Amino acid sequence: MAGSNNALPGFVNREQVIGMIGEALTQRTRPMKIFGLNASGAYAEKVAKHLNMDLTPHEEKTFEDGESYVRSVDGAIGNVRGHNVFVIQSLYSDAAEPVAEKFMKLCIMCGALKTASAHEVIAVVPYLAYARQDRKTESRAPITTKILAKMLQASGVDRVLMMDVHNLSAVQNAFDIRIDILEAKKILAQGCADNKKIKNAKKIRVLSPDKGGLERASFFRDALAKIMGREPEEIPVVIFDKLRKKGVVTSVTGSAGGTIIGDVEDAMVIGLDDMIATGGTMCKAGLAVPKHGGTLAALCATHGLFVGEANEQFHAIHCPIIVADTVAPYRLDKKNASKLQVVDTSPMMANAILRIHSGTGSIAELLD
Ligand code: R5P
Secondary structure, eight states, rough: OOOOOOOOOOOOHHHHHHHHHHHHHHHHSSOEEEEOOOOGHHHHHHHHHHHOOOOOOOEEOTTTSSSSEEOSSSSSSGGGGGGGGEEOOOOOOOOOOHHHHHHHHHHHHHHHHHHHOOSOOOOEEEEEETTTSOOOOSTTOHHHHHHHHHHHHTTTTTTEEEOSSSSSHHHHHHSSEEEEEOOHHHHHHHHHHHHHHHHHSSSEEEESSSGGGHHHHHHHHHHHHHOOOOOOOOSEEEEEOOOEEEEEESSSSOOOOOEEEEETOOOOOEEEEEEESSSHHHHHHHHHHHEEEEEEEEEEEEEEETTTTTTHHHOOOOOOOEEESSSOOOOOHHHHHEEEEOOOOOHHHHHHHHHHTTEEEEEEHHHH
């Protein structure tokens, strides 16, 4: 074809073809589109706004037999050929949809986009469900985190962007595709640092409600110390000796209030966990603080599910409950909602999306 004036099908002449290639070569990145599945629409809108973009419209419905159907819309607006596409869906159950339904819709949408010739399909999952089922805890138990990862991969997902998963190494090992895991520690720490009582406190402690959360608590402590202009060793981490018997959280000694390992006397104590489900873990740990001579200043967690007996549990708590917006906090009653402070993770999520899309900058930079 070199030297000829023949045009490729669909183009008027050779000059036009050359012009198009030149434009593609000078373009720094591919086009991108962001979809927000209905259940995560509000969060996705916030993310898109930070990127000065609109969500690409999509169709989402459930047939009479209960099967889900999800796809991008017709026409140029819904065309994803050659695009990097981001699909936002947080995986928690709510009144409208159980988590299984949300997960199925995410898989269907990602698969449909891949079939429609998207370049890369990135699942953006602010809250990853099933992350606590990350190992065999009894005979014949499933490792559901791994199964979920395989299902996403099989659907055509090229990459997953998440926030604060229950067990980092388990999730890293479950996926064969690239994953990025953001952390809300700086945002939660800022929420605490803005609190007058914490700001003015001489003695501060960070409380991990179990041994598994120790590393997370110490990273949070580092972030808090940095924001407050203090040395990390000025804010030691203490641990609640949690014991769960037949699903009920208790402590090793079983004494009233349970045992805290570490000194909290006369300290302002901040509880920190990856998630609150029934609230048993956080509330038991929090209630132990005054028994050890400290003051509970705040309870912080990235994902606030607030399921089961959560309302009853939190009625006994009288400090701010600080959670991120990865799960909509609609389950708390009025009394508990008045203690709730929701911090915004959408700017960080948008920033990460931009970095993944453009292939520039680093995700680690967002965590430091
Ligand atoms: C467990 O190890 C997690 O980090 C959380 O502490 C736990 O899953 C919270 O569950 P719940 O609120 O029901 O105690």
